[in-house]
Amino acid sequence: MPPTSASGTSPRETVKPLNPKKTITLTAPAKINLFLEVLGKRPDGYHELETVMQEIDLADTLRLEVTDRDQDIELTCTEPDIPCDQDNLVWKAARIFQKETGIKSGVRVHLIKRIPVAAGLGGGSSDAATVLKGLNTLCNTDLSETRLMDMAARLGSDVPFFVKGGTALCKGRGEIVTPLEVKHRFSYILLYPNIRVSTAKVYNNLKIDLTREKKDVNFIVKALLSDSADSLNISLFNRLEEVALELYPELRRFKGLLESYLSDGVLLSGSGSAIYGHCENQREANNIKEALGKRGIKKAFVVSN
Numbered sequence: 001m002p003p004t005s006a007s008g009t010s011p012r013e014t015v016k017p018l019n020p021k022k023t024i025t026l027t028a029p030a031k032i033n034l035f036l037e038v039l040g041k042r043p044d045g046y047h048e049l050e051t052v053m054q055e056i057d058l059a060d061t062l063r064l065e066v067t068d069r070d071q072d073i074e075l076t077c078t079e080p081d082i083p084c085d086q087d088n089l090v091w092k093a094a095r096i097f098q099k100e101t102g103i104k105s106g107v108r109v110h111l112i113k114r115i116p117v118a119a120g121l122g123g124g125s126s127d128a129a130t131v132l133k134g135l136n137t138l139c140n141t142d143l144s145e146t147r148l149m150d151m152a153a154r155l156g157s158d159v160p161f162f163v164k165g166g167t168a169l170c171k172g173r174g175e176i177v178t179p180l181e182v183k184h185r186f187s188y189i190l191l192y193p194n195i196r197v198s199t200a201k202v203y204n205n206l207k208i209d210l211t212r213e214k215k216d217v218n219f220i221v222k223a224l225l226s227d228s229a230d231s232l233n234i235s236l237f238n239r240l241e242e243v244a245l246e247l248y249p250e251l252r253r254f255k256g257l258l259e260s261y262l263s264d265g266v267l268l269s270g271s272g273s274a275i276y277g278h279c280e281n282q283r284e285a286n287n288i289k290e291a292l293g294k295r296g297i298k299k300a301f302v303v304s305n
C-alpha cells in the first residue's frame with residue numbers, strides 16, 4: 001500500500017495538477033500600414049479610417065500554458081522595459097478570454113519580444129490576438145472567428161486585423177477587416193529609429209480638414225492584387241505621417257536616410273516611429289540594411305509579406 005497524506009490521498013495524487021499541463025508556442029507577426037487615410041473624427045473620440053495593413057515576417061514568439069491556478073495570469077517577457085502587469089495587452093487578452101468563456105484555468109505566457117514597441121508595427125496588438133487564438137486552441141473552446149474578432153475589438157483597434165492576418169483593408173476604427181488575396185511577395189527594408197511614439201498624441205494633433213480631398217484606397221488595393229510594384233510605390237500613403245514628423249522631428253532624418261537609398265516608396269508605418277521602404281527585391285533590401293549598419297543603424301530589418 002502506498003503511504004497516504006493527511007487528506008487520505010497518496011503523495012503522488014497530491015502533487016498531480018488538476019489539469020494536465022498544456023502548452024503551445026506561436027508566432028505573432030508585425031504589420032506595416034501601406035495606406036492610411038483618416039475620414040473624420042467619430043463621436044466616440046476615435047477616428048474613422050481606411051487603412052491597408054500587411055502582416056510581415058518580423059514576429060514575436062509567445063509560449064502559452066494553461067495552468068490549474070484558478071483564473072490566475074502570469075506574464076514574463078524577454079524585454080525588461082515592458083510591463084508584465086494588467087496594463088499589458090497580453091494580460092488583458094488572457095483575462096477577456098477567461099471572462100468570456102468562463103474557463104477556470106490559469107494562463108501563463110512567456111513573450112519573446114522582437115517587434116520594436118511604440119513603433120506603429122502593431123506588436124502588442126498582434127501578441128493579444130495570438131493569445132486569443134492560442135487559448136481558443138489550447139482550451140478547446142471552439143469560439144468562432146466572429147466571437148474572437150469581437151473580443152479583439154474590445155482590446156484595441158488593430159487587434160481584429162491580427163485575428164485574420166495576411167493583408168487586409170480595414171475600416172471603421174480599424175476593426176472592420178476585409179482580407180485581400182495578395183500573391184506577390186513584396187520586400188521591404190524596415191528601420192526602427194529608437195523613438196517611442198504615442199499613437200494617441202499623433203491622432204490628437206491631427207487637423208481634419210473636411211474640404212481636403214481624400215486619398216482613394218482603391219489604387220493601392222488594385223496595385224496589391226495585380227502584383228504591380230511600380231503602382232504600389234505611387235499609391236503608398238499615410239495621413240498620419242506629416243503630424244508624426246512634426247511632433248517627432250528626429251524622424252525626418254531617418255526618413256531622409258532611407259530616401260537616400262530609395263527614390264520612392266518610403267513611408268512611416270501607422271503613427272510611427274518605424275519607417276519602411278519598398279525594395280525591388282530582397283537583395284536590394286539586404287544591401288540597404290548592410291549600408292545602414294555601416295552608418296551605425298542596428299535596428300533595420302529585411303521583411304516581406
Ligand code: C5P
Nearest residue numbers: 045046047156157158173174199200203
Ligand atoms: O484602439 P487603440 O487603443 O489601439 O488606440 C490607441 C489610441 O489611438 C486611441 O486612444 C486613440 O487616441 C487613437 N485612435 C484613434 N482612432 C483610431 C484608432 C486609434 O483616434 N481609429
